[in-house]
Amino acid sequence: MEASSMAEELPYDKTSPDSILNHARKLTYRSLSDVVELPPSADKNNRGDLGALVERYFFRYEPNSKHEPDFPEAGVELKTTGVIPSREGRYKAKERLVLTMINFNHIVEETWLTSNLLHKCRLMLILFYLYQKDVPVYRRIFVLEPLLFSFPNMDLIQIQRDWEFIQRKVKSGKAHELSEGDTFFLGACRKGAGGPNEKLVSQPFSEIGAKSRAFSLKQSYLDQIIGNHASGASILGNAGSMDIESATKRRFEPFIGNSVEELAIKLRLPVSNTFGKRHHRTIAEQILLAGESSVLELGKASIELKTIRLNQRGAPRESMSFPGFSFLEILNQEWEDSKFFERIERKFLFVVFAPDQGGVERLSKVGYWNMPYADRLEAEHVWNETKRRLRDGVLPLPKESESEVAHVRPKAANAADKAPTPSGVMLTKQAFWLNRQYIAKVVANL
DNA sequence: GCATGATCATGC
DNA sequence: GCATGATCATGC
Numbered sequence: 341m342e343a344s345s346m347a348e349e350l351p352y353d354k355t356s357p358d359s360i361l362n363h364a365r366k367l368t369y370r371s372l373s374d375v376v377e378l379p380p381s382a383d384k385n386n387r388g389d390l391g392a393l394v395e396r397y398f399f400r401y402e403p404n405s406k407h408e409p410d411f412p413e414a415g416v417e418l419k420t421t422g423v424i425p426s427r428e429g430r431y432k433a434k435e436r437l438v439l440t441m442i443n444f445n446h447i448v449e450e451t452w453l454t455s456n457l458l459h460k461c462r463l464m465l466i467l468f469y470l471y472q473k474d475v476p477v478y479r480r481i482f483v484l485e486p487l488l489f490s491f492p493n494m495d496l497i498q499i500q501r502d503w504e505f506i507q508r509k510v511k512s513g514k515a516h517e518l519s520e521g522d523t524f525f526l527g528a529c530r531k532g533a534g535g536p537n538e539k540l541v542s543q544p545f546s547e548i549g550a551k552s553r554a555f556s557l558k559q560s561y562l563d564q565i566i567g568n569h570a571s572g573a574s575i576l577g578n579a580g581s582m583d584i585e586s587a588t589k590r591r592f593e594p595f596i597g598n599s600v601e602e603l604a605i606k607l608r609l610p611v612s613n614t615f616g617k618r619h620h621r622t623i624a625e626q627i628l629l630a631g632e633s634s635v636l637e638l639g640k641a642s643i644e645l646k647t648i649r650l651n652q653r654g655a656p657r658e659s660m661s662f663p664g665f666s667f668l669e670i671l672n673q674e675w676e677d678s679k680f681f682e683r684i685e686r687k688f689l690f691v692v693f694a695p696d697q698g699g700v701e702r703l704s705k706v707g708y709w710n711m712p713y714a715d716r717l718e719a720e721h722v723w724n725e726t727k728r729r730l731r732d733g734v735l736p737l738p739k740e741s742e743s744e745v746a747h748v749r750p751k752a753a754n755a756a757d758k759a760p761t762p763s764g765v766m767l768t769k770q771a772f773w774l775n776r777q778y779i780a781k782v783v784a785n786l
Numbered sequence: 787g788c789a790t791g792a793t794c795a796t797g798c
Numbered sequence: 799g800c801a802t803g804a805t806c807a808t809g810c
Contacts, residue, residue, distance in 0.1 A: 661803065741790090
């Protein structure tokens with residue numbers, strides 16, 4: 341009796357997305373505890389789960405089946421996600437948005453259209469709260485209007501591709517090899533306890549246990565959603581849309597074979613700095629950014645743009661550097677928390693320049709790549725070895741000749757630009773690099 | 787010709 | 799002023 345009368349008292353129509361959205365607006369610029377009184381029994385200690393508190397005490401219903409959206413009659417899935425200030429006083433995502441767990445045994449039986457992901461997350465109500473570390477979740481302020489979000493048609497092509505890529509990997513018995521760099525917008529992110537005690541889960545076509553993973557919207561994609569939402573931009577339909585790989589290919593096609601000089605003229609780049617270190621990168625950026633917006637979606641994916649210049653023998657002239665790392669910080673990190681891991685797990689876009697017969701450097705080819713599983717394990721080994729040597733005060737750090745994949749090398753203003761090591765010795769600042777010969781093989785197979 | 791150490795040039 | 803992507807310089 342009481343339950344049914346409570347249901348009738350709901351201050352919104354649970355069958356209507358718009359009504360749910362309107363109700364959610366009451367939270368804007370307020371925190372959950374500003375709007376509803378949380379009983380002492382509420383589990384306020386649950387670190388991340390503001391969503392559960394909002395569902396129970398603001399929308400006043402109990403979370404139901406994991407396979408249905410939170411509001412099944414309206415087909416709306418509720419998400420709460422943290423934002424942090426960006427430059428220019430706007431907001432950006434604090435992290436990726438986790439959508440739903442990937443069940444490796446089920447996904448192989450699905451198609452995109454019948455997928456649990458699409459069924460559950462086709463329409464999402466996203467609430468954005470200001471992330472503040474020391475403020476309890478129920479006191480965090482919802483700093484943006486709530487957003488009723490469905491994937492723009494323009495993006496759906498890529499999202500579906502991403503989903504199918506992940507499914508294909510599971511079908512091939514490679515769930516344990518999944519990586520964020522496999523995909524563009526939709527990621528297969530790690531989910532659940534990590535570390536040495538992590539429980540691996542089963543997959544249908546291999547005996548090898550895989551890390552537990554969830555579908556997520558990549559942080560960079562979420563940033564775009566937030567940007568469009570905050571600026572009031574509408575969602576574009578686009579009949580001529582393509583997935584990112586095709587769009588990129590088409591974008592670069594007219595420039596393939598052009599000399600560096602011709603490219604500078606075509607792209608109206610100042611001729612003065614033709615020999616600057618940034619020149620080839622500027623060319624790549626201009627090709628991506630100029631003209632119509634079809635490759636602007638690149639900004640929605642965390643793509644690592646790298647220019648590669650080959651020598652006469654077809655090998656890269658240089659190894660590939662990554663940001664410098666702290667000798668002290670690395671001791672407190674695990675591999676998967678490290679910056680180097682985050683970088684090499686990304687999707688790379690290689691823009692390759694090569695000299696022709698006459699020695700004239702030309703744009704040669706362009707391609708996406710991400711690091712295969714076995715090589716990630718090798719990079720992990722190099723990273724762990726670096727950590728061990730720093731801890732034990734053993735030099736030198738892993739050299740290029742010690743691994744097929746990665747090494748450590750100086751990266752500093754000059755040799756006197758040093759930082760402290762755990763053993764107290766000052767050492768010229770260093771970075772992780774991917775080996776020149778390793779990149780050579782990658783480029784050859786691009 | 788390559789590995790290794792060192793440094794440059796630019797953007798933020 | 800510094801981090802970053804990129805390149806130079808040397809010695810074997």
